[in-house]
Amino acid sequence: MPNDKLAILDRLFNPAGVAVIGVTGDPDRVGYCLLESLVYAGFKGRIYPVHPRLDSLLGLPVYRSLDELPGPVDLAVIGVNQYATVDMVEQCGQKGIPGVVCIAGGYREMGAAGEALEERLIAAARRYNMALVGPNTLGIINTAAGLNTSFYPMRLPVGRVSLISQSGGVGLTILQKASDEGLGINKWVGVGNRSTLELSDYLEYLARDRETGVIGIFLEGTDDARRLVKTAAAAARQKPVVIYKAGRSEAVNFAAVSHTGSMAGSYRIYRQIFAQHGLLVAESVAELVAACKALAIAPLPAGNRLGVITHTAGPSIVMLDEVVRREVEISSFQPATIETIKAALGENPAVVIKNPLDAAGHGMLAASFGRLADAVAGDPGVDLVAAVYCLHLHWRFPSRELLAVRRRTGKPLLALYVGTQAGVREERDYLQAGGIPVYLTAEEAAWGAAALAHYGIRRRGEN
Template identity: 55%
Template structure:
């Protein structure tokens, strides 16, 4: 993208005012919910609902057409049927509007007529230099600007992870998983049919976005795979890109073609090329979020040597199993660490000291747990450490001890409390504010570990 394009994208995500064209008084309609989302999200700019006959919606004065709005509109949200959408986009272009979100479906994914209408959208965008998101999209969000320009009126935790999704449903699934995991969001982009703005465009925009530290992408398929791969590779030199790519079967290709009008393409080909460019691949929504969480909170490890500490062996074993084949080494404990552990627990131990460090019942007390974690973090054989525990009604969680040990070491520390989302909510907030990602399953912990190590190696190879 050119510098001028980037400036236009910045205005698209930071509008001084927003027009909702197709706003209605019915909460069942998309136009109403766009308006509700802007209000619920706390947007501070001017909002201009547009409807030919209504006078007021949700306490906001309504304008009969976009021509009647007294200001030049920065962002137009178009919630009309596909034919009216094209007409309104033309009108927006003539009035000097430079940013629009087209929510309607029914374009190239439905056949010849839809393709013709979509071609007309491209012509309008080129003629008037109009940046158009979609069509067939959930919308966009910029939490830094309190902008929720989607038709889901939700309030979300702010942070440094930005998301791009071809699917509204999976995009919303990722958003919800992020909220469950305490992962703060910066921007969300529903790419939809990508008629004017491609996923590569959004990646290039987010590469220079100061509020975005990590980019997560849900990808069905693209026509210009080479441009996407090159863009993702360039962005990866600046910040991590994690992609959840579907397309393991021909059935998926057929489904994506009628969903957003794109072919999923060869999964293996995408996987191999992305790996060459340092882009991380996830196999599910949960893995995407786990990877983004670790990358958004942790500094990168100096290498791939992992230490594990637990007082219950099973979770550490499952985590190791999840890391099999991911080229992460599990080194032996240094003699100094063995001496430190024996100084804490005693010489005559009923356990064998090795990595993973499993102390059994000797390590359940939070004070002892903290000392053992500190000893493990100081082991010169480890580049990062993962810890595991099972919260108990009568045992205090070692949250403060983990933070203290982490502050002294500075090495990446990931923790797993085997629990429910609600069960670890308070501890998660405290730990993650301190820079320690907290997971509730060993599988998710393994995904976080793998993301840190693989991105660190990728940056090293590309630099």
């Protein structure tokens, strides 16, 4: 990507001023919600609502036209219909605005007439060398700048994970799931029809973005698979890239074309190519978020050998089923580790000492669970540890003990806390601040562990 395009994208994600075109006083209309999203997210720059007949809205003065704006504008968010959008892009170009977000649909996804209209939109953008997000998009988000150009007002935790989505609905699903998981978001983009900015452009930008530590992608299809894979592979040499690819059936091709004008392509071939280039692949929104969470919070392991400590065997069995399918190794404990565990368990424990270690009643109290977790993590044949513990009215979670193990050994730990979101939230926030991701299901914990193991293998192979 040319450096000037990267510079324009940086202005889009970090604008000093944003014009919102098509605001309205009706909260049920998109134009109102576009403005509300910026105000509610706490945008740190200047906001310029534009409407020919309004004086003020949400405590801000409203300007009659672009000619009245008193300050510089780096980004215009256009919330009018598809026909008026073309005219507004032309006006933005004449005013020297470097980038626009075009919310409206009704372009190439609608057939020949829509495609002709989109060509006019593209021509206007290129005439003025403007970056055009969309059309048919929910826009972009940068939590660090308080920027939300979608018409869904929300406040998101700030973090290191940035997301690219070819679907606004799936993109919102990912954001809400991440928020439920206490996972901080950095940037988000709904690519829409990709009239002038391809998915690969955003990917290249995020690869160079210092605030982004992990990149997650929801992909329907692309017109330039070669460039996408090449760009993603280059990005993955710097930071993890996790891709959730839709399209496991031929019926998806038709649905994708009528959604954003993209052919979905062969799911099997995409997966094979991604694997060949060291990219991480998720099979659901939940797996995408679980993988991004582990990669954003925990350090990478030195190998792919997992040790498991639990006081209830069932979740560990489910976890093993998932990680083994993803080629994570369950190693045997070394003799010295077995002796340490025996000493921690006391005389004649009714426990089979093996990996996974099901300590049963010996692991129900946090202090004893912590001693056993320390023994498992201390095994030279264990590279990362999953600790499984169930919410209980009387027994506290072993969070302090796990964090001490994490700090002493330097190895990545994941916690599977079987409980409710509300029941584990305080412990989750405490552990995740200390570098231990927390999950509520065995499957998600397994997906997080597998992502750490596989990206660790990639990085070791490059060094």
